[in-house]
Amino acid sequence: RAQPILLGHWWLSHYWALKRDIERLQDLTKRVSVLPLGSGALAGAPFALDRDALAKYLGFDEVSQNSLDAVSDRDFAAEYLFVCSMAAVHLSKLAEQIVLYTTAEFGFFELSDAFSTGSSLMPQKKNPDVFELTRGKAGTMIGLLTGLMSTLKGLPSTYDKDLQEDKAPVFAATNTLLSILPVMAAALRTITVKPERMRGAIDSTMMATDLADYLVAKGVPFREAHSMAGRVVRAAGENQVRMEELPLEAYQAISPVFEADVYQVFDPLESINKRNTVGGTSLQSVKMQIAECKMQNSK
Numbered sequence: 001r002a003q004p005i006l007l008g009h010w011w012l013s014h015y016w017a018l019k020r021d022i023e024r025l026q027d028l029t030k031r032v033s034v035l036p037l038g039s040g041a042l043a044g045a046p047f048a049l050d051r052d053a054l055a056k057y058l059g060f061d062e063v064s065q066n067s068l069d070a071v072s073d074r075d076f077a078a079e080y081l082f083v084c085s086m087a088a089v090h091l092s093k094l095a096e097q098i099v100l101y102t103t104a105e106f107g108f109f110e111l112s113d114a115f116s117t118g119s120s121l122m123p124q125k126k127n128p129d130v131f132e133l134t135r136g137k138a139g140t141m142i143g144l145l146t147g148l149m150s151t152l153k154g155l156p157s158t159y160d161k162d163l164q165e166d167k168a169p170v171f172a173a174t175n176t177l178l179s180i181l182p183v184m185a186a187a188l189r190t191i192t193v194k195p196e197r198m199r200g201a202i203d204s205t206m207m208a209t210d211l212a213d214y215l216v217a218k219g220v221p222f223r224e225a226h227s228m229a230g231r232v233v234r235a236a237g238e239n240q241v242r243m244e245e246l247p248l249e250a251y252q253a254i255s256p257v258f259e260a261d262v263y264q265v266f267d268p269l270e271s272i273n274k275r276n277t278v279g280g281t282s283l284q285s286v287k288m289q290i291a292e293c294k295m296q297n298s299k
Contacts, residue, residue: 001203001205001206002206003207003209003271004206004207004268004271004281005272005275005281006272006281006282006283006286007193007195007198008289008290009280009285009286009289012286012289012290012293014093014094015293017090017093018087018090018091021083021087021090024083024086025083028076028079028080028083030061031076032076032080033059033060033061033062034060034061034062034063034064034070034076035051035054035058035060035062035063035064036064036070036071036073037051037054037055037058038051038054038063038067039067039070039071040067040071041071041158042067042068042071042157042158043067043068044067068157068158069157071158071159072155072157072158072159072160072163074148074152074163077148077166077169077170078145078148078149080170080173081141081144081145081148081169081170082145084141084144084145084173084174084176084177085138085141085142085145085173087177088137088141088142088177088180089138089141089142091134091138091180091181091184092134092135092137092138094184095130095131095132095135095184096131098128098131098191099128099131099132102126106201107194107197108193108194108197108198108201109191109192109193109194110191110192110194111126111128111191111192112190112191112192113126114190115128115129115130115183115186115187115190116130117129130183130184130187131184131187134183134184137176137179140176141173141177144169144172144173145173147165147169148166148169151163151165151166202268203242204236204242204243204244204266205233205236205243206268206271207243207265207266207268207271208229208230208232208233208243209229210266210270210271210274211228211229211232211243211262211265212225212226212228212229213225213274214262214265215228215229215255215257215258218257219257220255220257228254231254232246232250232251232254235250243266244263248260
């Protein structure tokens, strides 16, 4: 267990990752939109071609500057597969956490019956099929990227028949991603959030960093504060009580710097709202993130 955060902060962490994937795809366009026509087999064309006019007519932004590079270049395919693979990894990360948080051990989310199945053997199970399949597809996507890169790494300059192998992974990656996205989006909309289970999972040890920060605010160097907070955690464990249940005398036996206000540290909402910098988990910071998302998406 680390530190308490708002659920909205967690959702937004996935938003920003997927937003980068969209930006990478958009940025890729300028490297894809390069016209190779007029490069010939490898040395260029012997005719008076206006390649710039051809590029404009065919909808390309620019022409290639070296014929040998142009006929052998498959960077655009490899980069596209990387973008698809990175997006699949981000979706897999989200899917894995959904799978974990829907287990009985966590119970933070509940899946809709429309996007889950029962076990063929165990009647009590509810399988998160969509999210498990999404997680699996990420491995397939990485395999497509690795396969193309392995093909490219042994090639000399100019065109070789090996490059015929570039099309299958590109089309497969596209179809895979297009199959994942709509189903994943639909499944996410049906998730039921269980806030009471989330609150119940909060433990005072999650505020141990806040305890160290409390000491730092009183002038204790962080290295010493970290050690003192660790001793408090250990004392609570040895006495089989929560940290906020330790008497003040136990705190002051560790350091006289501890005062009666130490117990305020163990308020999880206080811990959350102290993280009020840009990008933090405080309610104000999360609202700022949401506003920024809406502003960017309206452009």
